[in-house]
Amino acid sequence: SGGTRVHDKELLIKRLEEQGLHPESFKYHLQAFDYGMPPHAGWAIGLERVVMMLTGKRNIREVILFPRDRFRLTP
Numbered sequence: 738s739g740g741t742r743v744h745d746k747e748l749l750i751k752r753l754e755e756q757g758l759h760p761e762s763f764k765y766h767l768q769a770f771d772y773g774m775p776p777h778a779g780w781a782i783g784l785e786r787v788v789m790m791l792t793g794k795r796n797i798r799e800v801i802l803f804p805r806d807r808f809r810l811t812p
Contacts, residue, residue: 739778739780739781740778740779740780741776742778742779744774744775744776745774746767746770746771746774749767749770750767785797785800785801788800
C-alpha cells in the first residue's frame, strides 16, 4: 500500500478531531511538526503479504500472529 502523508499540523489536528481522537494524546508526535514537516509519502508491500504468497494462503489473517479486526485492536 502507499500514500501521501499529512504534513500540515493544523490539518492533522482537524482530522484527529474528526475521528473522535484527542490531539493531546498525540502531543509528542505533533511537536515534531513545530520544526517543519516536508511533504512526504511512502509505500511497502508488507512482510505479511510476502509470507501469504509464499505459503499459498488466501487470507492474510492466516499468516498474521495477532490479526486485527473491528472487534479486536490489541492482542
